[in-house]
Amino acid sequence: MVAGARTGEVAARVMGPEGLGALVEALLERGYRVVGPTVRDGAIVLDELSSADELPQGWTASQEAATYRLERRSDDAVFGWAVGPHSWKQEFLPPRTRLWRASSTDGGVPEIEEPAPPDRPLALLGARSCDLHAIAIQDRVLLEGRYVERDYAQRREDAFVVAVNCGVPGGTCFCASMGTGPRAGKGFDLALTEVLEGEHRFVVEAGSERGAELLEALPTRPATDDDLAASHAVTDDAAARMGRRLDTTDLPGLLARNREHPRWAGVADRCLTCGNCTLVCPTCFCTSVEDVNDLADGSAERWRVWDVCFSIDYSYLHGGSVRRSPRARYRQWLMHKFGTWHDQFGTSGCVGCGRCITWCPVGIDVTEELAAIRAADGEVDRGIAR
Ligand code: SF4
Ligand code: SF4
Secondary structure, three states, rough: OOOOOOOOOOOOOOEEHHHHHHHHHHHHHHHOEEEEEEEEEOOEEEEEEEOOOHHOOEEEEEEEEEEEEEEEEEOOOOOOOOOOOOOOOOHHHOOEEEEEEOOOOOOOOOOOEEEOOOOOEEEEEEEOHHHHHHHHHHHHHHHHOOOOOHHHHHHHHOOEEEEEOOOOOOOOHHHHOOOOOOOOOOOOOOOEEEEEOOOOEEEEEEHHHHHHHHHHHOOOOOOOOOHHHHHHHHHHHHOOOOOOOOOOOOOOOHHHHHHHOHHHHHHHHHHOOOOHHHOOOOOOEEEEEEEEEEOOHHHHHHEEOOOOOOOHHHHHHEEOOOOOOHHHHHHHHHHHHHHHHHHOOOOOOOOOOOHHHOOOOOOOOHHHHHHHHOOOOOOOOOOOOO
16 A cells, blocks of 8 residues: 555644654554664765664754755754755665566576565655655656556555654745645655644644554644644744745746747856756656676676766767757756656656755756746747847
8 A cells, every 4th residue: 555545534643752762663563664864974864763763853954055064953853954865766766776687597598586575665754745745756657657667666565654744944945836845735644743832742643544543552642722733833834934936837838938048058057967956856767777797607687777867878869869968958857847747747847845956066056047047038039138
């Protein structure tokens, strides 16, 4: 079962910070591999957790274009930060995956070995609303289209999702503009809102039957009207304090009629075509395959690896690359994310997480680029902008 549809209204409950320990234990007891945020290498990253003690309590991160800085908070908030460099994509669509291994046999017919499915389902602890939307986008592409990505389906199956509603948006977040946050509406089994005003507590809502079942096992009390109001105040305040905003009015149309906008050349002068933006993006799903042969033992392996549209080889067809210039490659990325993704998959390819802005080494900002194109919309055709 994939986490998702609500199964009916389940009354919200409230637990103290110690309830997080019980939550992690309950997930481990039920056989999940729990992955959540932790501090490592100067950032809040996602990793396997064995207890709630590993959560980033008392930490936050300041984010701006090309800037990420881990900082101490003045309180004990556990989720007082926004998204980090990792996304859940690395769990469901890992950067490198062996698809199969072929070994030679005495009879001459190769023996094909496929990787075993994961031994335990995954529990995501701390998925933000923008990331739930990103997972839904990847599901649409990799599970619900004409072709199902088997490895993705195996990793995604039975995943338990504990969402965390955002109270501290990052300096590069713009989910409120994209309609993807900061409060999770669906796609979770449990959703937590951390309230710091007054008593430090978590308001917990169930989004599925198994979420409700797990909630009953946690040390909670019923939520009062004050608790619910405080929970909504947290996300209303976050929505009002977004680091970035984006006018999303007819972005596909805007981009389609501005293919020759001079801004594309301006961004190409700055873009390193490093692909960082696509690697950190929770919706980008482009991959390539690598075949590896071992002449010593006669085996062969096929690996699926993340690839990026910023690589000149990515559009290599019949002796040449279709997108030779950085201008063409950046334009392809931005137009796909915000424009033609709608035609292909019925949604935007961007969920407003801001990662591509924070982790671009030269600070290229999609909200700034789109605003600049909108500011001179149509002027190219009229011969005004050069
Ligand atoms: S926009 Fe930034 S992160 Fe993306 S390829 Fe260009 S330089 Fe790299
Ligand atoms: S394009 Fe940038 S802001 Fe949008 S989902 Fe990808 S990384 Fe996040």
